[in-house]
Amino acid sequence: METNMIEVTDNAFLRQYECQQDAGMAKIEYAQQERKIFLTKLIIPETLEDSVEFRENFLKAVFADIRDNKKLKVVPTHPKIAGFVRKHRNDYKEMLPVGISI
Numbered sequence: 001m002e003t004n005m006i007e008v009t010d011n012a013f014l015r016q017y018e019c020q021q022d023a024g025m026a027k028i029e030y031a032q033q034e035r036k037i038f039l040t041k042l043i044i045p046e047t048l049e050d051s052v053e054f055r056e057n058f059l060k061a062v063f064a065d066i067r068d069n070k071k072l073k074v075v076p077t078h079p080k081i082a083g084f085v086r087k088h089r090n091d092y093k094e095m096l097p098v099g100i101s102i
Helices: 052-070 079-087 089-095
Strands: 009-011 016-021 024-033 036-043 073-076
Touching (some): 016 052, 024 052, 036 052, 036 079, 052 089, 073 079, 073 089, 079 089
Parallel strands (some): 036 073
Antiparallel strands (some): 009 016, 016 024, 024 036
């Protein structure tokens, strides 16, 4: 799956989304319960840490995969992921479980 030239892979065995870049592997660790996916940890290679554009495109690709393929509600527990949802509230509010406000 590609979003703005970013390809993400769902590594279900390790419970993480992965994106291989020249700088290294970016990851979002998750836990899945019932009909929800908890995005618990965001790991970005050091050389891409300051790239807001990369982080946003990576998160957009992950959210698109969850919406299109998993059809689960998203609970962003990592502060940067929650900030992304807050910034793009109108795009992703339908993906949040009832009663969760970011």
